[in-house]
Amino acid sequence: MAKSGKASIKRAKPSYFMSILGVTLVLFLLxxxxxxxxxxxxxxxxxxxNIEVMASLRGDLNPSDSTALWQYISGQxxxxxxxxxxxxxxxxxxxxDGNESWDNILDANPLPNSINFFVKRDYVTVDSLAAIKADLAKQTYVADVTYPEGLVDKVNKNVRQIGIALLVGAIIISLVVILLIDNTIRLAMFSNRFLIKTMQMVGATRWFIAKPMNIRAIINGAISGIIAVAAVGLLVYIAETQIPGMKAIHDTTTLALLFGGLFLLGIFITLFSTHRSVLKYLKMKLDDLY
Structure with missing residues (x-):
């Protein structure tokens, strides 16, 4: 009888390991x-x-003229x-860049002095760059203004299309992730349904029954969040180490917000699903639990 009782209690305990593992994997994917x-x-x-604009100058300007033009452009x-x-x-x-020297053909250097500058991202549009070019072309000492016009249009179009596709994908996957976590927790709580009902039948209040399970849910969600954050952080570190240029777009603040969001999401969904499952089994009749 004692062995049978112990086995019954063991079967009644929810599978916290599988619950934590399932939530962790889903949070990692998200x-x-x-x-x-x-x-x-x-x-x-x-x-x-990294779109560079080149303002070619007229001949060899004296220092005062060059300084005046420099100050004008840098102040924009x-x-x-x-x-x-x-x-x-x-x-x-x-x-x-791999081009051959013209020293054997030309005596003078045909390339002009220039003031080169990179444009802030908000101004990297076809209309804004055209306006910048028109304004600089009016300056007395500017001979020509050039920038990769075809590249600008292509970059803006590709960034917009990729952004929309990833946003839609992220929304869909986020909904799927939330449903997966909810189902994982509900399955874990399914094995505990008779314990919940037994406590209710002996007079335990709803809060008394739900409190320890809610606390356990918060702990499990926090553990899942921490493991998922650590795994994503490790992946980011490996990617930035192995892929050239990834460090250039590293943003600690945004990553911190992402990690914080994963941690809080793990706790919130685990707690919400657990509490909802407890209430569900409390409202069910005993015969319906089988």
């Missing part, structure tokens, strides 16, 4: 999707802010970073 969405946005901004709200490129530096870059 964390990866969230990281992809964050990176897609950051990667789009990274490409946008659309400038992210700016540099002055001499014709000698432009020639060196030209040759560094």
């Amino acid at each position: 964390g990866i999707i969230g990281w992809f969405v964050i990176n897609a946005n950051k990667l789009g901004n990274y490409f946008k802010e 709200p659309y400038v992210k970073s700016i540099k002055f490129v001499t014709k000698e530096a432009a020639k060196a870059q030209y040759q560094a």
Whole structure:
């Protein structure tokens, strides 16, 4: 009889391990999707802010004219970073890109001095760049203004399409994740239904029955959240170590928000599903539990 009682109690205990494992895996999947969405946005901004505009200057300006033009351009709200490129530096870059030297053909350097600057991402649109080009072209000492026009349109179109696709995918997967976690918790609580009903039948109040299970749910959700956050963090670290350029779009604040969201989501859904299951079994008749 004693062995039979112990076996009955053991069977009545909910499978916390499987519950934690299931919630952890689902949160890990959601964390990866969230990281992809964050990176897609950051990667789009990274490409946008690497659009360089070159304002070619007329001949060899005297220092005062160059300084005046520099101050005018650098004071514009659309400038992210700016540099002055001499014709000698432009020639060196030209040759560094794998092009052949023209020294045997030309006596003079045909490349102009220029003021090159990168544009802030909010201004990387076809209309904004066209307005910037028109404004600079009016300046007396500017001979020409160039930037990769075809690339700008392509970057904006691709960023917009990828962003929409990832957002829709993230919403759908988030709903699926919530349903999976809810079903995982409900299955874990199913094995505890007779214990819940027995406590109710001997006079225990609803709060007395639900309290320890809710506390256990919070603990399980926190454990699942911590493990999922650690796993996603490890994946991010490996990706940033192995893939060149990933560190350039690293955003600690956004990642911290993602990790915090995963942790809180694990606790909230686990607690919500557990409490709802307890109430469900309390309202059911004993015969309906079989």
